[in-house]
Amino acid sequence: MQIAVTFRHMETSDPLRDYAEEKLERVKKYIEEPIDAQVVMSVEKKIRHRAEVSLVAKGVTIKGSEETNDMYAAIDAVVDKIERQLKRYKEKLKNHKPSSGRERQIRKSIFAAESFEESGKEPVIVRSHSFPVKPMSVEEAVMQMDLMHKDFLVFTDDESEDINVVYRRKDGNYGLIIPQAS
CATH class of the missing domain: 3.30.505.50 (Sigma 54 modulation/S30EA ribosomal protein, C-terminal domain)
Incomplete structure (x- = not known):
């Protein structure tokens, strides 16, 4: 999994980067490799902490963003949102009959x-x-x-x-x- 972390309007933080990478490891079980993840963390007016995640893997692109007053909580919330989207996507794919190579x-x-x-x-x-x-x-x-x-x-x-x-x-x-x- 390739993860790129960007910080906007805030100091670069290795603990935040490690936390985001650790949390994004959870989504590996729902989607096939290779996965490219883009994480953007930003702070607005010193109280609004925003985390945005964009995942791209094998033709599937999933995006999510959350805003709270704590960056760790924002990361947790956006990863939970991405995980719910991936679960729903996998469930629909499982219920769908497989294609017979007619692309x-x-x-x-x-x-x-x-x-x-x-x-x-x-x-x-x-x-x-x-x-x-x-x-x-x-x-x-x-x-x-x-x-x-x-x-x-x-x-x-x-x-x-x-x-x-x-x-x-x-x-x-x-x-x-x-x-x-x-």
């Missing part, structure tokens, strides 16, 4: 805005990224999207094997886009 590759491209304004020219691709899309249910896709703190997620429906998109609406609900062949 698809998706390619994401980002175009430069200027390339659309100039008439007669092809759009310029600024960045491109490919990633596997594993089959999952709509409920699992919503959970995965929430865990990653994203506004949308492209996934393969485990029943129909079609590519779908689930997204967060402005009213707080979720939307589902199911393409239909014409």
